[in-house]
Amino acid sequence: MVLTLVLIGFLALAAVVSVRWVLTRVDALGRIAPFPKISVGLCVAIALGCAVPLVLHARLEHRLTEAASQIAGEHVHVHCQTAGETWTDAGAELGFVRWGRDGVPERRTVIKYDPCADLRSWLASDKQRPSEDQVIAVHVLTHETMHMFGITNEAQAECAAMQRDARMAQALGATPAQAQALAHRYWLDVYPRMPDGYTGGCGPGGTWDEHLPVAPW
Numbered sequence: 001m002v003l004t005l006v007l008i009g010f011l012a013l014a015a016v017v018s019v020r021w022v023l024t025r026v027d028a029l030g031r032i033a034p035f036p037k038i039s040v041g042l043c044v045a046i047a048l049g050c051a052v053p054l055v056l057h058a059r060l061e062h063r064l065t066e067a068a069s070q071i072a073g074e075h076v077h078v079h080c081q082t083a084g085e086t087w088t089d090a091g092a093e094l095g096f097v098r099w100g101r102d103g104v105p106e107r108r109t110v111i112k113y114d115p116c117a118d119l120r121s122w123l124a125s126d127k128q129r130p131s132e133d134q135v136i137a138v139h140v141l142t143h144e145t146m147h148m149f150g151i152t153n154e155a156q157a158e159c160a161a162m163q164r165d166a167r168m169a170q171a172l173g174a175t176p177a178q179a180q181a182l183a184h185r186y187w188l189d190v191y192p193r194m195p196d197g198y199t200g201g202c203g204p205g206g207t208w209d210e211h212l213p214v215a216p217w
């Protein structure tokens, strides 16, 4: 949002300087003033500098939205928290989906700034040796997708997500082997450390076992 305003501001400034030059370029003696190349060039350069991260952000959100919609089986929207939005955010969670007054989760999620950065770096990597933060970031996207799918129970959402982490990783470009390894690592290394409320009923034959072929157990 801040970047967008700065971008529009500098483009407007470049336009104002150019229009002023057009209107005043010939002075009373008929001399033509040179075009203010440096001022206009600087304004356009700053605007372009703002446009690059905005385009990268939009592309990342588009990619995550496509993958999440594929896993949810319907259109959902993924928003990546921007650096500006972190200033007013005190929450410790890595992502969230709001519930409507009717108790039905929205079809939109916010993934926090750090996990979005981890998703971005994982997407740009060869996906062979993901860091634990990258593994968690992929899982957070699957977990929030399960909420958008309509699951409100945290332990159930967590378990449904673990059974779909491999599919999510593949939807984001991992090979089947890389995707299975990532899902397996979350199940073995991260899930046992999850707080109460997120665990229980998961695993082979558990309450939330959906007997999917790509389950990590």
Ligand SMILES: [Zn+2]
Pocket: 143, 147, 154, 157
């Ligand atoms: Zn949750």
